Amino acid sequence: xxxxxxxxxxxxxxxxxxxxxxxxxxxxxxxxxxxxxxxxxxxxxxxxxxxxxxxxxxxxxxxxxxxxxxxxxxxxxxxxxxxxxxxxxx
Numbered sequence: 001x002x003x004x005x006x007x008x009x010x011x012x013x014x015x016x017x018x019x020x021x022x023x024x025x026x027x028x029x030x031x032x033x034x035x036x037x038x039x040x041x042x043x044x045x046x047x048x049x050x051x052x053x054x055x056x057x058x059x060x061x062x063x064x065x066x067x068x069x070x071x072x073x074x075x076x077x078x079x080x081x082x083x084x085x086x087x088x089x090x
Contacts, residue, residue, distance in 0.1 A: 023071060028054055031063040036070050 025043045026036045028050040038046075054060045 025050075026071060026074070027064065027067055030067045030070060031060050034063070036067075036074050 022040065022043070025047045028047065029038060029043055030036055031054055032050050036043075
């Protein structure tokens with residue numbers, strides 16, 4: 001049986017908690033890789049390793065510049081995907 005990632009949000013967490021956790025996962029991806037172009041599943045799976053890398057890097061906060069803008073853009077793209085799946089283009 002595969003090991004469950006202890007950093008993935010539990011099914012009983014609220015949507016707000018899940019959104020905060022997901023944003024934190026993407027923030028660490030941004031700090032380490034400089035982009036947020038990765039699936040949610042991959043980001044959640046990489047969280048533990050990225051957390052350890054950032055924890056021991058005292059200057060990692062410098063790499064956060066631009067994350068909020070990239071996160072806003074990511075969220076808009078996700079909203080567009082959901083809206084396009086449920087709508088008609090007549």
